[in-house]
Amino acid sequence: LSCMTARINLGSKLPYTNSDILDFNPLDGPSTLRTLNLHGHFSFDDVHHAAKDFGNQYQYYPLAILRPKSVSDISTTIKHIFQMGPASKLTVAARGHGHSTQGQAQVHGGVVISMESLQRPDIQIYTEKLPYIDVSGGELWINILRKSLKYGLAPKSWTDYLHLTVGGTLSNAGVSGQAFRHGPQISNVYELEVVTGKGEVVNCSEKQNADLFYSVLGGLGQFGIITRARIALEPAPKMVKWIRVLYSDFLSFTNDQEHLISYKKTFDYIEGFVIINRTGLLNNWRSSFNPQDPVQARRFNSEGKTLYCLEMTKSFNPDEADRVDQEVENLLSQLNYIRSTLFLSEVSYLDFLDRVHMSEIKLRSKGLWDVPHPWLNLLIPRTKIHEFAEEVFGNILTDTSNGPVLIYPVNRSKWDNRTSAVIPEEEIFYLVAFLSSAMPTSTGTDGIGHILDKNQEILQFCKTNHIGMKQYLAHYTTREDWQAHFGPRWETFMKRKATYDPLAILAPGQRIFQKAI
Ligand code: FAD
Numbered sequence: 001l002s003c004m005t006a007r008i009n010l011g012s013k014l015p016y017t018n019s020d021i022l023d024f025n026p027l028d029g030p031s032t033l034r035t036l037n038l039h040g041h042f043s044f045d046d047v048h049h050a051a052k053d054f055g056n057q058y059q060y061y062p063l064a065i066l067r068p069k070s071v072s073d074i075s076t077t078i079k080h081i082f083q084m085g086p087a088s089k090l091t092v093a094a095r096g097h098g099h100s101t102q103g104q105a106q107v108h109g110g111v112v113i114s115m116e117s118l119q120r121p122d123i124q125i126y127t128e129k130l131p132y133i134d135v136s137g138g139e140l141w142i143n144i145l146r147k148s149l150k151y152g153l154a155p156k157s158w159t160d161y162l163h164l165t166v167g168g169t170l171s172n173a174g175v176s177g178q179a180f181r182h183g184p185q186i187s188n189v190y191e192l193e194v195v196t197g198k199g200e201v202v203n204c205s206e207k208q209n210a211d212l213f214y215s216v217l218g219g220l221g222q223f224g225i226i227t228r229a230r231i232a233l234e235p236a237p238k239m240v241k242w243i244r245v246l247y248s249d250f251l252s253f254t255n256d257q258e259h260l261i262s263y264k265k266t267f268d269y270i271e272g273f274v275i276i277n278r279t280g281l282l283n284n285w286r287s288s289f290n291p292q293d294p295v296q297a298r299r300f301n302s303e304g305k306t307l308y309c310l311e312m313t314k315s316f317n318p319d320e321a322d323r324v325d326q327e328v329e330n331l332l333s334q335l336n337y338i339r340s341t342l343f344l345s346e347v348s349y350l351d352f353l354d355r356v357h358m359s360e361i362k363l364r365s366k367g368l369w370d371v372p373h374p375w376l377n378l379l380i381p382r383t384k385i386h387e388f389a390e391e392v393f394g395n396i397l398t399d400t401s402n403g404p405v406l407i408y409p410v411n412r413s414k415w416d417n418r419t420s421a422v423i424p425e426e427e428i429f430y431l432v433a434f435l436s437s438a439m440p441t442s443t444g445t446d447g448i449g450h451i452l453d454k455n456q457e458i459l460q461f462c463k464t465n466h467i468g469m470k471q472y473l474a475h476y477t478t479r480e481d482w483q484a485h486f487g488p489r490w491e492t493f494m495k496r497k498a499t500y501d502p503l504a505i506l507a508p509g510q511r512i513f514q515k516a517i
Helices: 002-008 018-022 030-034 071-087 141-149 166-170 210-216 250-262 318-333 349-353 355-365 382-396 448-464 479-500
Strands: 041-043 064-067 092-095 111-114 124-126 132-136 153-155 189-196 201-205 224-235 239-247 269-276 306-316 343-348 376-381 405-411 428-434 470-472
Touching: 030 041, 030 071, 064 071, 071 092, 071 111, 071 189, 071 201, 071 224, 092 224, 132 141, 141 153, 141 166, 141 349, 166 224, 189 210, 201 210, 201 224, 210 224, 210 479, 239 250, 239 318, 239 349, 250 269, 250 306, 250 382, 250 405, 250 428, 306 318, 343 349, 349 355, 376 382, 376 448, 382 428, 382 448
Parallel strands: 064 111, 092 111
Antiparallel strands: 041 064, 124 132, 132 224, 153 224, 189 201, 189 224, 239 306, 239 343, 269 306, 269 405, 376 428, 376 470, 405 428
16 A cells, blocks of 8 residues: 555646545455566666657556566466456556557556567568568567668568557558558468466467467457467668659549559559648658658748648669659649649658657657647548538637548558458448647647547537548447447457456557446
């Protein structure tokens, strides 16, 4: 108890209440965890950083942080908590890089497992016919890229930002401009090692323990902790041609995006974003696009008009430059962008994939990285994207935006419906990501209150107008909302939970299940 009260004095926004303290169960204190025989160790004192995430909106303090040195440390800890049964309130959250935005990797009074501590000595690359890399679940994608490039290889499917862990993105989906071709990251994994909610260590793949494999992929951390992943690789190009063009007409923009993703010999990466009457730094933070940044083209920002930027890359090696120029020209000739707005740059493959980190460095230097991030990520069926855009860009977000708004289509057929990921019913759907930053003390349009209200308006519009939207990186607080999110897949999700984490020990920060006590 003294340990808990010590933390209660750490700050004003702490989550423990008097009733927590009165309810305190000695089984849930540090002494029980101290008895475990581990290669790594628990920290009980410096737990505050595990009560923080990129969203900067939620703050739940754990009892302890486990810094595992082996998979058996994770298994021993979970087994111990599992064996205490409902007598203990303790729950466990794996924390990757803590880049969730709504407390998904936090736990109130339980154990946070710092996955980045789990270094695997056996990080290995296999360069055979189907090359792959074996990595720890706590590995950052940027490290995987650097390592695999040494062999002339790289993963096929990415997120826009690489300072995220394998376990963190595979628990969601992992989507970027390559997903139209390769599917999300969860479609590019051959095998996993998982510690279940009972503390069992299980290898799984399409062929072995397939139900667990597919449960965990996109499973929001509910069924097990990913301790190792075997990621598919492909030959890596050295360079990319990085292209942006602008549209003033949403229909032409989406027609061109859909045309490009349906075309076999197309670009290698296809995304897009919306430019809403702003040219400030926060709006441009993803666009370290030198030497010419299209968003700086103020002459197109006339009369507050909303513009749409199509962003593409074509990969190449230096000896293929001429042929690739020809291919790019041919592809661009099929598009209906505003002709004078073509911006083209050449960068290394590494610099392109790590582009958001460049923006992070800039924002950090201005104190603008560690601000609240009330993000909203939606998946919108193709047949509803125009109705959605008309209302959202025509009415709800007309004169201001507080960060990038991404919009690009992907194909459902590249997603495996055996995984836990929830997506719209149609073959083509759009990822629409409102990546807002809020100014901590502002009560104006860049304040958290205003941005959350706008998010709510967008969600309400989708609901009222039966848009068939699914949230990506979903955040709900009631069982009913989660059930509606999963729809017909809810039964399967619950069955999987009962099989792999029957006491609901894992990832309580997702707020889907509560430990039975
Ligand atoms: P955490 O936030 O630490 O954890 C997320 C969830 O996964 C938690 O519930 C946690 O308990 C669970 N978890 C973590 N590790 C494991 C594990 N090993 N096993 C089981 N469960 C685990 N997403 C995209 O798809 N595409 C993007 O382009 C993209 N860009 C982003 C850019 C930025 C700047 C940021 C901050 C996020 C972005 N995301 C993107 C979202 C990101 O993929 C998710 O938030 C992801 O969960 C973050 O990874 P993390 O390692 O920080 O996970």
